[in-house]
Amino acid sequence: MAQPQATGQQQTERTNGAQPVNGMQFGIDVKPGMIDVVPDEEARLIVRNVHAYYGEAHAVKDITFAMRSRKVTAIIGPSGCGKSTLLRCMNRMHEEQRAARVEGQIILDGENIYDRSVDPVLVRRRIGMVFQKPNPFPTMSIADNVLAGYKLNRVRAGKGDLAERCEVALRRAALWDEVKDQLNRPGTDLSGGQQQRLCIARSLAVDPEILLMDEPCSALDPLATARIEDLVKELSQEITVVIVTHNMQQAARVSDMTAFMLLGRMIEYGPTTDMFTTPRDERTEAYITGRFG
């Protein structure tokens, strides 16, 4: 599936070219700066004119922006603005819901993941996802949960190889020391914070290039939250992370880039430091300073 780099470059250029035209064409309020803030060579995942629907309800409206490679991108915004929906579009999970539909392009390595020839199952192996509520498989042990991506896909691998992958994934998720002596206990026996790290390990075990996290800390206490935040920062040295959060301090702490959404649209996107110190849009400023949302 990997394409030569030139193609990615080309696509990005076309994206840039299309952006203002599109905005003008439909008279939609799109900031041209939204895609320019990320230099072409740093763009890993490009979202281009994406719309998402639940039946007739238009939940995500014409969003265009690019995720920087090996950086953490935070998506913030008031409840119901479409953050989760946008995130689910990025690994083709949105379409799993009833009557849900996506328009537009999302480009990974120069290839549109919504192209007809693309198998959504393969997209999801490259772009992992962690959910708001920890959801370990209740019928599996801790080890089997971590290796679920292999076991459920009946991947043939040696026992030692799998054990090693399991350990590596648990270490990356900062859970190894706590569970190394109880790998055969049910995954649901762990605490909420441990379960969430187990789910992160499960996603990491299949070596995704991009990790999407939908409010991964909202069910956790401050201590467990701090651990996950550290983890996110560490992970971004190896992979590209997109994190949806309700918590502005969290966005400020963990992310390099921040996107602000309102009513299905992306209002502003830029480096986190700029967003929190000198927001360009007054709605962003109002939200960040807590005047609404």
Next chain:
Amino acid sequence: MATLTGRRGSFAATRGEIRKRRIIDRLMVGSMIAVTALVCSVLFIIIAYIFYRGVSYINWEFLTSNPRPVGSEGGGIVNAIVGSLILVGIASVMAVPVGVGAAIFIGEFPSPRLQRAVRFMADVLTGVPSIVVGLFAYALIVEPTGTFSGWAGSAALGFIIVPIVLITAQEALRLVPGSLREAALALGVPRWRVIMLVVVPAARRALLTGLILATARALGETAPLIFTTLGNNFWNTDPSRPLSALPLVIYRYAVGPYQEEHRQAWAAAFMLLAVVFFISLMTRVVFRSRYEE
């Protein structure tokens, strides 16, 4: 100043209110206990009475020999026990995949109209009197083949099992949290694998309950067997010829003129209960996973 005995305006209730609440509480708990005891005692009386009437006749000969000619002492029901197991076994093998498959189909590939239609038909099917089901199997199999047979009896029992399994399986699958499905899909597991390896195992216990319910019901059905498998006084394990069955034996012996036959009817009833109990126990043991208490 608020005191525990309470005055108007404070959070504490007055002594009278507390007493009233306590009385209502006791009344409710008491009536719940009474109702539960009533249900349990009815069950207990039935089982105890069958045990009392039946167990005294159970002996090795009764369990291991075929019936003797009418009116003579001794003889047993081994052919009926085996016949019942064969009939219900064939019926389950035919009907359970159909019922569970249909439940998976309408649950996982949702079309509200199809769901309602299938559910309605299943409800109607459970309401069809079993004698009518027997007649149907008679017209469908006995008439064309020109002979009573175990196959015809199994088919009739199958018609009774399908809707029960379908309805219980549908409920069981609906109770599996969507978050498990999502977790597996997000790992890049194809949909049919998610269903077979995550959803069905998670619903296993409830599916099993439906299965036991359906087989127990089929084991006890008499009417659909009368003009399909007919019954047989001799040893037979070939389903293309008439098979004996426990309910048929109970029915024939209970209305027979001899004391000996009545005693055998009670003993057969006891054996029928024992077989149902044994099957549900075995199914639970076999399918119990190490994560269940």
